[in-house]
Amino acid sequence: MKNSFIKVSSACPKTNVSDIAFNLENIKNCINMAHEDGSKVCVFPELSITSYTCSDLFLHNQLLKASTEALKDLCDFSISKEMLIIVGAPILHHSCLYNCGVAIYKGKILGIVPKSYIPNYSEFYEKRWFTEGFEVVNREINLSFQKNIPFGVDLLFKCDTFVFGIEICEDLWVTIPPSSYLALQGANIICNLSASNELVSKSDYRRSLVSNQSARGLCSYIFSSAGVHESTTDLLFGGHLLISENGSILKENERFQRDNEVITSIIDVSKLNGERIRNMSFRDSLKTCPYQCRTIEFTLNNKAITSFDRYIAKHPFVPNNKNETETRCKEIFNIQKNALAKRLTHTNLKKAVVGISGGLDSTLALLVIIKTFDMLNIPRENIITVTMPGFGTTDRTYNNAVSLCNNLGCDFREISIVDACLQHFKDIGHSVDIHDVTYENVQARERTQILMDLANKEGGILVGTGDLSELALGWCTFNGDHMSMYSVNCSIPKTLVRFLVQYVADYEVSETIKTVLYDINNTPVSPELLPKDAEGNISQKTEDIVGPYELHDFFLYHFMKSGASYEKILFLAKHAFKEDYAPDQITMWLDKFIKRFFNSQFKRSTLPDGPKVGTISLSPRGDLRMPSDASYNTWQ
Ligand SMILES: Nc1ncnc2c1ncn2[C@@H]1O[C@H](COP(=O)(O)OP(=O)(O)OC[C@H]2O[C@@H]([n+]3cccc(C(=O)O)c3)[C@H](O)[C@@H]2O)[C@@H](O)[C@H]1O
Ligand SMILES: Nc1ncnc2c1ncn2[C@@H]1O[C@H](COP(=O)(O)OP(=O)(O)OP(=O)(O)O)[C@@H](O)[C@H]1O
Numbered sequence: 001m002k003n004s005f006i007k008v009s010s011a012c013p014k015t016n017v018s019d020i021a022f023n024l025e026n027i028k029n030c031i032n033m034a035h036e037d038g039s040k041v042c043v044f045p046e047l048s049i050t051s052y053t054c055s056d057l058f059l060h061n062q063l064l065k066a067s068t069e070a071l072k073d074l075c076d077f078s079i080s081k082e083m084l085i086i087v088g089a090p091i092l093h094h095s096c097l098y099n100c101g102v103a104i105y106k107g108k109i110l111g112i113v114p115k116s117y118i119p120n121y122s123e124f125y126e127k128r129w130f131t132e133g134f135e136v137v138n139r140e141i142n143l144s145f146q147k148n149i150p151f152g153v154d155l156l157f158k159c160d161t162f163v164f165g166i167e168i169c170e171d172l173w174v175t176i177p178p179s180s181y182l183a184l185q186g187a188n189i190i191c192n193l194s195a196s197n198e199l200v201s202k203s204d205y206r207r208s209l210v211s212n213q214s215a216r217g218l219c220s221y222i223f224s225s226a227g228v229h230e231s232t233t234d235l236l237f238g239g240h241l242l243i244s245e246n247g248s249i250l251k252e253n254e255r256f257q258r259d260n261e262v263i264t265s266i267i268d269v270s271k272l273n274g275e276r277i278r279n280m281s282f283r284d285s286l287k288t289c290p291y292q293c294r295t296i297e298f299t300l301n302n303k304a305i306t307s308f309d310r311y312i313a314k315h316p317f318v319p320n321n322k323n324e325t326e327t328r329c330k331e332i333f334n335i336q337k338n339a340l341a342k343r344l345t346h347t348n349l350k351k352a353v354v355g356i357s358g359g360l361d362s363t364l365a366l367l368v369i370i371k372t373f374d375m376l377n378i379p380r381e382n383i384i385t386v387t388m389p390g391f392g393t394t395d396r397t398y399n400n401a402v403s404l405c406n407n408l409g410c411d412f413r414e415i416s417i418v419d420a421c422l423q424h425f426k427d428i429g430h431s432v433d434i435h436d437v438t439y440e441n442v443q444a445r446e447r448t449q450i451l452m453d454l455a456n457k458e459g460g461i462l463v464g465t466g467d468l469s470e471l472a473l474g475w476c477t478f479n480g481d482h483m484s485m486y487s488v489n490c491s492i493p494k495t496l497v498r499f500l501v502q503y504v505a506d507y508e509v510s511e512t513i514k515t516v517l518y519d520i521n522n523t524p525v526s527p528e529l530l531p532k533d534a535e536g537n538i539s540q541k542t543e544d545i546v547g548p549y550e551l552h553d554f555f556l557y558h559f560m561k562s563g564a565s566y567e568k569i570l571f572l573a574k575h576a577f578k579e580d581y582a583p584d585q586i587t588m589w590l591d592k593f594i595k596r597f598f599n600s601q602f603k604r605s606t607l608p609d610g611p612k613v614g615t616i617s618l619s620p621r622g623d624l625r626m627p628s629d630a631s632y633n634t635w636q
């Protein structure tokens with residue numbers, strides 16, 4: 001795990017305009033705060049050594065000299081800290097003054113990066129003092145206490161798998177921020193030293209810039225802006241601090257703090273690197289970089305993080321913000337129903353056939369079909385719902401199936417598979433008393449045959465019900481429920497199926513249907529292929545056999561999203577589910593997941609069409625091209 005996570009900080013120290021001793025003291029205080037929190041990187045605002053609002057005082061050698069001395073002091077201070085410190089200071093080079101980010105590590109300046117774009121419009125008039133740095137590459141600079149310091153916009157600071165890049169405030173506001181080139185050349189953590197003033201709603205814009213740049217760069221973005229103690233001659237600065245990763249804001253402060261402030265977050269760099277490997281466009285755009293970066297290597301002792309306080313969602317497929325529920329559910333149903341609608345209109349079919357078991361998947365499929373038919377103004381009687389009791393069908397699921405189909409106004413039919421299966425056992429010479437996989441699959445295949453043939457007879461399309469979790473685990477019968485003419489749930493994992501059914505029950509249906517949907521949600525997940533127990537209840541509970549779906553969905557998400565290693569998935573799962581499962585249980589189910597995932601690829605290779613809904617899909621045409629003969633040995 002050592003190479004995966006790093007704790008980083010963004011700080012806003014108190015400042016006294018042009019009072020370098022005061023500023024240095026507060027910068028040191030912030031470094032101590034970040035250090036105590038276990039942070040390995042601390043980013044400070046633009047020109048934090050002098051303060052941003054010094055104006056023409058920047059032209060005074062006395063200020064510049066004191067600033068250089070402060071950098072030396074900070075270098076000495078940094079010797080005892082296992083931390084990369086990035087502060088802002090004015091730097092004089094060949095009679096030009098640059099507005100710079102200075103990277104300090106263990107007593108030395110690793111490199112100095114000038115601001116590329118100097119804002120000189122509206123409230124900004126920085127060109128009066130500073131030279132733009134975008135053409136500064138391949139240079140070195142001498143300071144009184146250290147010679148040959150790498151200087152330029154072409155610097156990457158690399159330690160292990162963590163690669164840092166620096167840009168300064170306005171650089172993020174331009175059409176092509178220099179951090180784009182830094183990211184393309186390997187920087188996975190961008191540090192922005194900023195002095196961005198507050199105007200009504202400007203913080204929203206700033207937040208979206210930061211989050212957007214972290215998404216485009218497939219990187220983390222640490223943003224630190226100057227605070228309320230800057231000069232208020234014309235402007236107020238709010239000390240906005242943000243830490244973002246691949247489009248999400250991980251941490252943000254309350255602006256307008258009057259004291260020293262540090263925010264800290266854990267960055268998952270292997271996830272970012274994983275995203276990059278699979279993003280072809282990211283790799284292709286490397287060719288657009290106008291210069292080649294220099295890499296400055298250093299060694300940061302990033303011992304395992306002792307307090308892992310990053311939030312890891314247990315159910316990554318389900319929205320964790322209640323306010324998002326409605327929008328998310330509507331969006332998902334829109335994707336599903338419009339996908340099915342296209343297939344219906346293209347085939348000019350006005351009927352659908354679906355097998356209804358009283359289980360979750362077929363319920364969701366039916367809800368999608370209903371929404372589709374309603375949208376296309378096709379009467380619901382054209383939806384042929386079929387319940388097909390077999391050896392394991394319980395009264396509970398049967399009654400729910402009947403009630404659901406009738407109350408939703410569909411054409412409802414009941415076709416028992418018992419006689420057909422008994423005949424089939426005779427035909428293939430299988431004893432009805434041997435409850436093995438043949439016994440189970442005969443039933444699933446009999447049902448599929450009925451549905452397929454009925455679809456032909458009625459001139460309809462057989463809508464498949466299988467969900468993403470079942471596909472991941474191969475928990476379906478090959479050429480049985482695995483096959484259909486169009487599959488609407490193929491990209492919906494089980495945790496989300498449950499959530500969607502719950503949403504419809506809560507908000508969209510009458511009391512009678514609500515009661516049925518709630519009961520379906522509370523029924524143990526089961527294929528009901530084995531005979532009922534003595535009391536007539538479900539004997540074959542899927543989650544007892546394959547493991548909890550919430551764990552499998554968690555494993556699937558991390559395995560597919562960024563190619564997380566076995567060790568990392570285990571680490572994350574043990575953290576997220578520490579109050580729910582014993583560590584050994586999690587390991588056992590992960591082993592099972594990996595084995596089943598690899599062994600069932602052949603089922604996914606022959607998958608019917610169906611829409612991708614979330615970021616994860618297992619379609620053999622799109623998201624997952626994997627050999628059906630691959631060994632899982634490397635993933636144990
Ligand atoms: N790599 C490969 N390439 C080509 N073929 C391969 C293969 N690996 C196995 N096979 C063949 O495929 C067979 C295994 O596949 P399959 O015939 O499907 O059978 P199998 O996966 O063993 O059984 C299906 C399982 O899914 C469960 N199920 C069924 C229906 C619905 C649900 C549900 O809850 O939704 C669950 C059912 O309880 C049963 O345990 C092997 O016997 C072998 O012949
Ligand atoms: N008794 C049944 N009557 C009609 N169709 C059935 C029956 N049992 C299974 N099927 C069909 O086979 C599909 C696969 O069965 P499975 O048990 O996996 O799904 P489910 O019961 O809808 O959902 P869950 O897996 O969440 O219990 C069902 O969605 C349904 O279309």
Ligand SMILES: NC(=O)CC[C@H](N)C(=O)O
Pocket residue numbers: 046119124168169170171173194195196197
């Ligand atoms: N200091 C800067 O470069 C600030 C410029 C930036 N456009 C802003 O408005 O916040």
